[in-house]
Amino acid sequence: MAPVGGVLACLKELRPALFMTTVQIMFAVVNIFYKLAIYDGMNLRVLVAYRYVFATVSLAPVAFFLERKARPPLTWMILLQAVACGVFGGVLAQNLYIAALKICTATFVTAITNLIPAITFVFAVIFRMEQLRIRKVAGQAKVMGTLMGVGGAMLLTFYKGVEINYLGSFHYNLVGNHRGGADQKVPDHVESGNRVMGSMLAVASCFSYAIWLIIQTKMAESYPCHYSSTTLMCLMSSILSVGYALCLERDLSQWKLGWNIRLLTVLYVGVLASAVGLAIVAWCIRKKGPLFVSVFNPLMLVVVGFLGSLLLDEKLHLGSVLGSVLIIAGLYAVLWGKGKEMERSVHAAGKASGAAAEPTDNNTRIAVFESIHRVSVLGGDSSSEVSLESHHVQR
Numbered sequence: 033m034a035p036v037g038g039v040l041a042c043l044k045e046l047r048p049a050l051f052m053t054t055v056q057i058m059f060a061v062v063n064i065f066y067k068l069a070i071y072d073g074m075n076l077r078v079l080v081a082y083r084y085v086f087a088t089v090s091l092a093p094v095a096f097f098l099e100r101k102a103r104p105p106l107t108w109m110i111l112l113q114a115v116a117c118g119v120f121g122g123v124l125a126q127n128l129y130i131a132a133l134k135i136c137t138a139t140f141v142t143a144i145t146n147l148i149p150a151i152t153f154v155f156a157v158i159f160r161m162e163q164l165r166i167r168k169v170a171g172q173a174k175v176m177g178t179l180m181g182v183g184g185a186m187l188l189t190f191y192k193g194v195e196i197n198y199l200g201s202f203h204y205n206l207v208g209n210h211r212g213g214a215d216q217k218v219p220d221h222v223e224s225g226n227r228v229m230g231s232m233l234a235v236a237s238c239f240s241y242a243i244w245l246i247i248q249t250k251m252a253e254s255y256p257c258h259y260s261s262t263t264l265m266c267l268m269s270s271i272l273s274v275g276y277a278l279c280l281e282r283d284l285s286q287w288k289l290g291w292n293i294r295l296l297t298v299l300y301v302g303v304l305a306s307a308v309g310l311a312i313v314a315w316c317i318r319k320k321g322p323l324f325v326s327v328f329n330p331l332m333l334v335v336v337g338f339l340g341s342l343l344l345d346e347k348l349h350l351g352s353v354l355g356s357v358l359i360i361a362g363l364y365a366v367l368w369g370k371g372k373e374m375e376r377s378v379h380a381a382g383k384a385s386g387a388a389a390e391p392t393d394n395n396t397r398i399a400v401f402e403s404i405h406r407v408s409v410l411g412g413d414s415s416s417e418v419s420l421e422s423h424h425v426q427r
Contacts, residue, residue: 047319048315048316048319048320048324051312051315051316052312052313052316052324052325052328053328053331054312055309055312055313055316055328056328056329056331056332056335057332057335058304058305058308058309059305059309059332060142060332060335060336060339061300061305061339062300062301062305063133063138063141063142063336063339063340064138064206064336064339064340064343064344065293065296065297065300065301066079066130066133066138066297066301067133067138067340067344068206068293068297069293069294069297070130070133070134072292072293072294074286074294074297075277075281075283075286076127076130076131076134077127077273077276077277077280077281078277078281078286078287079130079294079297079298080122080123080126080127080130080273080277081270081273081274081276081277082289082298082302083126083273083298083301083302084122084126084266084269084270084273084302085270085273085274085302086298086299086301086302086303086306087266087270087301087302087303087306087307088263088266088267088269088270089302090302090303090306090307091259091262091263091266091306091307091310092263092267094259094263094307094310094311095257095259095260095262095263098259099257099259099260102257103257103260104254104255104256104257107254109254110251110254110255110264113247113250113251113255114251114261114264114265114267114268115268115272116244116247117244117247117248117251117265117268117269118265118267118268118269118271118272119272120240120241120243120244120247121240121241121244121245121247121248121265121269122265122266122268122269122272122273123269123272123273123276124237124240125237125240125241125244126237126269126273127273127276128233128234128236128237128240129141129145129233129234129237131233132144132230132231132233132234132237135226135229135230135233136226136227136230136231136234137340137344137346137347137352138336138339138340138344138346139333139336139337139340139346139348139352139356140188140227140230140234140352141230141234142332142333142336142337143184143188143333143352143355143356143359144185144188144231144234144235144238144359145234145237145238145241146181146329146330146333146356146359146360146362146363147181147182147185147235147238147359148238148241148242148245149177149181149363149366149367150177150178150181150182150362150363150366151238151239151241151242152242152245152246153174153178153366154178154242155242155243155245155246156246159246161246161249165373169369169372170368170369170370170372170373170376171369171373172369173365173366173368173369173372174365174366174369174370176362176365177361177362177363177364177365177366177367177368177369178362178366179362180358180359180361180362180365181358181359181362181363181366182362183358183362184354184355184356184357184358184359184360184361184362185231185235185355185359186355187351187354187355187358188227188231188351188352188355188356188359189227189228189231189355190227190228190351191350191351191354191355192227192349192350192351192352193349193350193351193352193354194349194350195347195348195349195350196348196349196350196353197348206343206344248261248265258314259310262310266306313325326367327364327367329363330360330363330364333356333360337352337356
């Protein structure tokens with residue numbers, strides 16, 4: 033019985049890591065579904081609208097039953113902040129992201145979105161939610177990480193390099209099975225014009241996402257119920273996304289969901305990647321904290337790169353690999369610097385008996401840790417994860 037007990041104890045310790053690995057795979061698959069829906073001819077704006085509608089429906093019961101006693105009353109300011117979150121974190125961020133995904137490979141766009149922590153760090157400094165502390169090693173690491181991320185994005189955009197065919201002839205092209213007719217062509221990912229435009233769209237999505245994180249930080253202070261705030265944000269995103277899509281896409285056939293890849297896509301990204309992913313991430317944050325959760329983010333890039341080559345016949349080039357490595361190195365530099373600052377902040381708070389941390393430090397931790405866990409964010413349901421992390425850090 034002793035060996036069995038040891039194995040069970042080991043598995044119990046490994047659960048958070050195994051769950052976070054599963055979550056990153058789930059979020060990577062979101063990008064594959066997005067690509068298949070695009071190749072099937074589904075309108076991008078309709079896809080975003082359905083995603084938030086399904087996410088709202090799946091999250092609303094969870095928020096209602098788990099937070100019905102602790103939920104503070106809604107105010108006009110909270111509603112206004114929720115609308116702003118819906119604009120920047122929902123409509124703009126997702127529409128720009130999927131537009132980039134349409135003309136570039138999933139690996140390329142996923143790599144670019146690792147810039148979100150660096151961009152949010154810049155915004156946090158501008159809005160005085162974060163101190164630069166350039167004379168400190170932690171501050172220098174965050175600045176260097178930001179510059180490395182920008183350099184990696186430029187390398188991804190302007191340098192292609194030789195093709196890396198690590199799978200050989202072993203692949204299954206799902207794209208050919210989901211084209212929306214003869215006029216629906218697979219975009220040429222290797223054209224330099226596509227790479228530049230795709231980079232601009234992906235970076236614009238990152239900027240929109242970073243602005244949303246700043247707004248979400250303020251909203252979390254007065255409305256700390258993370259399930260309810262996430263549902264509220266998804267609701268506003270649904271209303272705005274549906275309105276935006278109806279204004280530009282009046283062909284009712286684009287809104288029909290049959291038993292095909294379109295229905296499977298919106299169900300997966302709206303229900304599984306949102307509700308189930310939210311529950312897993314919430315559990316892992318409670319067990320190990322937000323920094324542990326955030327270090328798994330680059331795993332999604334690796335999985336997307338593998339699945340893109342295996343299932344979508346996407347070509348991987350040396351420039352994409354080098355740029356991705358540089359962006360991930362920058363991400364971990366920002367993470368390391370933030371972790372060091374939090375250690376110093378906790379240590380200083382411990383010396384002052386009964387004294388709370390300074391408001392600036394608290395806001396800093398909220399803003400940066402929210403930015404770190406992407407996502408999914410953009411690929412996964414980033415809106416769900418962010419509120420959880422801010423709530424955990426505040427406690």
